[in-house]
């Protein structure tokens with residue numbers, strides 16, 4: 349029995365890097381008690397907008413809220429259809445439903461696992477008002493191709509897993525009419541709690557999103573429309589600014605780790621991640637496919653390797669979306685992926701020795 353542990357995600361190393369900056373920022377915040385929309389929020393919003401190559405970043409309470417606010421800022425709601433991939437985290441679909449619109453699912457590509465452009469084309473009707481390309485696992489979906497192919501339909505990028513990723517020279521969150529991102533703690537840039545942001549180059553949509561996050565109000569006690577309370581907390585903005593300064597370097601560490609996995613796993617019967625042409629991947633997750641996934645996952649976990657599954661159930665097979673009426677077999681690529689996907693530990697701070705241990709355990713499990 350050995351006691352080696354390699355978790356799926358380890359945030360401890362990151363914290364050691366930002367500890368001093370966070371404490372200093374929090375001390376300042378405590379001194380001026382600027383808990384709601386204090387100066388650190390605007391500072392982070394400017395910094396992240398610049399990092400993402402957009403004019404506006406609006407900090408909100410979570411990635412799910414960011415998606416909902418983006419959809420509502422476009423005026424998309426009851427009676428409208430929004431196309432999204434069946435292979436994504438549930439929040440993409442929930443944001444559509446919460447805005448009152450109807451999710452229309454399409455399958456993913458069998459190699460990159462990203463939304464399939466041809467499948468979008470087949471799903472479009474006169475009710476389609478928006479498309480959500482989801483930049484899964486750290487690489488961007490073909491958002492530019494989608495925006496150009498369907499010029500009359502709104503595009504909202506789900507950029508929760510892709511901070512710092514680029515496609516054909518364009519940044520994650522800068523291509524759609526709006527982008528939505530998450531700063532859930534395990535994301536490439538993560539807060540110390542829930543947080544998210546809406547990104548856009550459009551001044552009017554930015555103003556709309558800013559209003560929606562603040563009870564539909566620009567002027568205190570004046571509410572021209574129904575918004576909700578979802579602002580980025582000052583406490584989180586301090587953490588995020590400290591991490592933003594290091595994000596590019598941390599993404600590079602993720603890339604190095606991905607390269608090493610590529611070498612270590614080259615001779616195993618494992619489907620390695622495929623990077624689409626033109627993509628700079630930021631390796632939020634390292635998603636492989638393996639035979640006998642449940643057994644292999646069990647052996648890895650038993651040996652202290654925190655491998656995971658992204659995702660075990662496509663959207664249409666969740667109870668929450670049984671009302672869409674899609675049974676098994678509706679989206680075969682997404683379903684096959686859900687049965688064979690295996691995510692290996694990856695994070696800034698993982699050591700080559702950790703990765704060798706993961707590869708050794710995987711090799712034994714596949715024997």
Ligand SMILES: Cc1ncc(COP(=O)(O)O)c(C=O)c1O
Nearest residue numbers: 410411412437439440508530532
């Ligand atoms: C693809 C995707 N979309 C949306 C979200 C929702 O973000 P949050 O957890 O911040 O609400 C997440 C992460 O949780 C995600 O991975």
